[in-house]
Amino acid sequence: MAAELELGFELNGTAVRCGAEPHWTLLRVLRDGIGQTDVKYGCGEGVCGACTVLLDGTAVSSCLLFAPQVAGRRVETVAGLGSPEEMHPLQREFVERGGVQCGFCTPGMVLGGLEAVALDLCGSPEEIRHSLSGNICRCTGYRGIVESVAAYASLPPTDRG
Amino acid sequence: MSVVEQPALRVVGRELVRHDAVEKVTGRTRYAADVEQPRRLHAALRRSDVAHGRLRRVDVTPALAVPGVVGAYTAADVPNNVLWAPVPGQLPGTGAERSRANMLAEDVVRFDGEPIALVAAETEDAAAAGVEAVVVEIDPLPVLDDPLRSLDEDVPVLHEGGNLLASWEFEEGDVDAALVGAAAVVDRTHRCQAVDHAYLETEAGTAWIDADGVVVVRASTQVVEHHRTLARFLGVEDNRVRVIAPYVGGGFGGKEDLTVEPYLAFVAHRTRRPVRMTWSRQESLRARAKRHPAVMHYVTAADAGGRLVAQDIDLVLDGGAYAQLSAAVLLWSAMSSMGPYRCANVRVRARVVYTNNTPSSAMRGFGAQQVAFAYENQMDALAAALGIDPLALRRRNFIEAGDTLATGQVIPTHVALPELTAAVEERLGELPQPSGPARKVGRGYACNLQSYGFNVWMGDWSSAWVGLEADGGLTIRIGVPDIGAGQASSLVQIAAEVVGVEPERIVIHIGDSTLTPLTGRTSSSRQLYMSGNAVLEAAERLADDLRGVAAMVLEVDADAVELAAGEARAGEDALPLAAAYAACIARSVPVQQLATFHAPTGPRWEARPDWRGRIVPDFAYSCHGVEVEVDTETGRVQILRYVAAHDVGRAINPQSVRGQIEGGATMGIGQALYERVVFEDARNVTRKLANYLVPTAVEAPEIETIVLESGEGLGPFHSRGVGEPPVSPPAPAIAAALRDATGATFTATPFAPERVLATLAAHGVGR
Structure with a gap:
């Protein structure tokens, strides 16, 4: 067909x-x-x-x-952002800060976080939380995710991948 | 903080990066729906649109006429469509005594969404069209939607033997006499709603026939041992079905029962072609088992000094339309219903009943969650009645190691509740001022106990295989399904600690009922306890052999050999593990070990009220404290601070432990404030995720975790289970904070704005 x-x-x-x-x-x-x-x-x-x-x-x-x-x-x-051998800086933050548990929300969450940082909507933890409110995570309680995005946002723009 | 000094370890206790996290964050992990196979079929279910009715006609012929449809099946096509199991725990002469599970409805449908027919097709679109084309005619029967009416005379009987699914009862001391002389008596009924697990990955899987003719089902599940049940449905021998659990996108108990697996196994077996089934979110919300709604009547009494003198407890759980795990959930409710408190006079009557509501079954907390809402609400009300500080009242009653509960269960290890409550109290400090004139702030605490491990008469065991590779790497084979909590990576950390192989050089193969040693289900907060001990034992045996051989090579005593950083070292001399492998082979010393850990066993519960004995291996304990602000004009509840303190025995991976506590508390908060599955005349009307309010990053507060390492658990390195404990305290803690803020008593979850306003109005608070 x-x-x-x-x-x-x-x-x-x-x-x-x-x-x-x-x-x-x-x-x-x-x-x-x-x-x-x-x-x-x-x-x-x-x-x-x-x-x-x-x-x-x-x-x-x-x-x-x-x-x-x-x-x-x-x-x-x-998958286009980075590989296990060469992770995107935001992916690395998620891994190191406990932003990943079951991992099923993670691809969408990483892309949501990436856009939030690109749009400069990550000035405070509260702003990050609002920016990520379109992505549900059922495992983590969000702390590790918010910290990952905050850490990535604090990188100099040249280091953001 | 820690209760006893624990030895420093090399790998255990470190915040190691989880190997699975790297694969997941780069999108490499192949979940249940992420594999493709040539000539794969797509399977879908036709479900009942009525909650109770007699099947007059099911005709799949029109579905078979849909282009692309390969097969369409009803109950009559399934070799063994109905499986029966005994129901444990009932008193003699009561209840249905056995439970029914069917793959497809036959004769009668008992809930809205029950599968009636199964369609297999070349494409997803053809399967959907085939499902639509099946002709189903049902004569509706009266529905039973109120569990409090299930045992009445004039209601429909849903299963042979009656609507009482299971019961547990026990009594100690003289409750009635103790109530007469008490200084304070609190008599209240508490209610918890049905909630959905709402994991991000819906139920999904694929199945195929392998080269040996074995039916292989690769599905999102917490239980690979379901291969046996699948074999029974198909009428084949147990070893003709294999279940593989890839990394699971969240479980929380919702993937402990069978979901897609029987349908996949059946279609693969019948058509000899690969097949995939994915339940839509809307199917998952509508038809997969929920947490048990509970109605819990408590009469709790204390003397003037605040010591509990009586607990009279009556529990009714709504089991929904099929038994599933209800009888075991009820046991967990009943045995946990007194809370972590001493009391000489206890009467517990617990029943779970059938209704036409969506079936209820396992959910994080497993029945111990709902009762925590009730017993902690009671403690708070007692404290208010006696004018005693709520934590002070609890401290006067906490159980201690060596105590015997009313069930006969002896508390085997340290109960760290005094330390946990003190830690939470100290962390919270001063209560802030309200942010507006219509707003009120308050603080609440809640404690709980949650068993980890199965009941002792199940003879629970878990096996693990650990083998050194020729190049000095390590392989672990173990049947554990990893549902996101770091089950696999924690086992890697344990093996790395013992064998001295760096974690990056360890590969772990998990979740296969045929090729990995079996470990039992990932449920009951048991995997670290059970599988961790199995890996520990296998790794220790391997390490003993490696030390012995290395000692011969290095010409030292075996005691002098230390395994670390990929080598066997004795003082200045070191043997790389690859060389140790060669030395083992040369001496015919095994380089692999299979070990089985057996949990403590004990006599089976007997169906009589005076039976007493051990039910579970041990418990975990926690205390949460919360500060809330409630808007008395809108009913909105906002969490200002949230502190969660847990005794985890020992944290194998502190990051994973913290993740469990944060995630569990957040889930508990969601269930306390927002989440509910709504039934109208037994029809589940919560069919969209848009209508089921899971906390987002905005609603979820920052959870401040306090991890206590008492060194007192029964798991590896004295750890305790931590998966379930954090989900229970949020609801009672928030209820206590709301009472502290407003004086109003909240006895039903969730504390949604309209309920908050109604409760405040009933107490004369606010407008």
Whole structure:
């Protein structure tokens, strides 16, 4: 069964093409169409933030976007930020400060934190908490996550990866 | 802070980076839904839209006509669709005495969302269309939605043998006489709501047939030993089913029962093709088991000096439509219902009943959570009635090591509640002023006890395999599912400590019912205790052999050999572990060890009220203190400070311990203030995450943790379980703080704004 759409966009710096149906969400395109499984399904309602990706640099819930909306655009996921051997500075903060437990919210949380720092919405712990309120974590109680983002935000911009 | 001096250790006690965290933060971890296979099918469930009814017709023929649908199945297709199990704990002649579990409903549906038919298709869209096409006709039956009415004469009987699912009863001393002479008596009913686990990863998995014809299920689960139950459903021998638990995206008890596994196993077995099933968040909220709603009537009495003289306790838990783990949850409720307090006269009557509500089962705290809300509310009310400081009242009654509870359970290790309460009190200091004229501030404390480990008559055991590699690295094989608490990384740390291999050079293989030694479920705060002891024993045996061989090579006494930093060292001489491996092989000394740790065992609980004995190995204890501000005009409750103090025995990884305490307290706060699953005529109407308010980083307060290392636990290096204990104190502590602020008594969770306003109005507070 041929897909109705032939979708092209940039994923983590590489041009990708993928067959998709018009009613597919970006989340489904990424996970089932391309195998980009670091993007997580958590609720399908845009509430939990587990499926967060950066779309042209803006954090969005990929479960709320339809496939045609991403044609020709730039998508970044957490796997594009860094690798175990060469982690992004924000990823390293999450690991070292107890920002990761079960890890299922982590990809979305890291991208949410990255955007918050890029938008300069991390001036205080309270501001960081508000900036991250679109990403639910059920394991940590958020302290390690907030501290990770704060530590990353305090780095000189040249060291932020 | 610590109660006794503990020896300094090399690796245990360090804030090591968890190896799994690196994989997770870079998106590499393959969770249950993250593997792909050629020719994979997608499976989905048709669920009941009524809460109670008789199935008149289930026709899957139209589903089979949907393009892409490969199979559509009903109960009649499942080799053994209904499994029966005995229900422990009942008194003779009462209750259903056995419980029913079915893969797909047959004849009768008992809750909204119960699976009726199963569809397997080439694509997710085809599976969804197939599910829609199944024809289901149900004759509705009257619903039973009130657990307090379950045992009445005029209600529907949901299971053969009646609606009493299980009961536990015991009595010590003379409660009625003690109540007569008491200086203060508090008689109240406390209620807790149904809550959802709301882990971020919904239930998911894949299954396939391996080269030997074995059915392999790789699923998000806390229990790989479910392979046996799956085999029973399929009518095959136990060793023909294998369950693999990859890293789990949160469990909290919600993945202790079977979820997707039977359907995956069935489709793989039937079609011989790989299959995936993922429950949507909406399915998960609607149909997967919840925490037991509880109605808890307590009469608690003290003498003028504030010593407890009587506790008369009646518990009714709503088990929902199927038994699942309700009988065990009820035991945990009953045995914990007196709290960590001495009392000579105790009467406990505990029952869990069937209703048509969503089934209830395991949830972090496992029944000990709800009763903590009740017994701590009672202690606070008693303190007020007697004019005694709430912590002072508690201190006059704390149990101590060696005490015997009314159940006959002897308290085996130190009870650090005096130290914990003092630490919390000292940390909190002065109460701040309210931020506005309509606002009030208050402070509250709560203590609790939570067992870790299974009940002793289960003969609990856990096995671990530890082997040195030729290059000096170490491999661990162990069946433990890691549900996010650092179960695997803590075991690495223990092995590294004992064998002297650096943690980075250890690889741990976990969670496989066929290829890793079995450890039992990741539940009951038991994995560090059980699996930690198993790894410790295997590692110690290996280390003994390595020291012995190294001593021969180095020509010293074995006692002089120390294993550390990848070598066996005796003074100035050192043998790299790779050389020690070669020396072992040359001398036919094993380089691998399989060890099994057995928990203490004891006689099975007998179904009579005068049975007494040990129920669990040990308990963990904690004290939380909270300062709140309540807006008497809006009913909004804000947490100003939150302090959580726990005796963890010994912290294997302080970062993981802190994470458990912070996360558990935050979950408890969510359940105390925001979270609730709402039923309307037994239909669960909380079907969107948008309607289920899990705390975000904004609502979650900073949890100030105090970790006490008493050196008194039964786990490796004298640790205690810490997974469940922190979830219980938040609700009673916040209730106490609200009472301190307003004078009003809060006896039902959650303390949502409308309930807060109603309660304040009933007490004449505010407008």
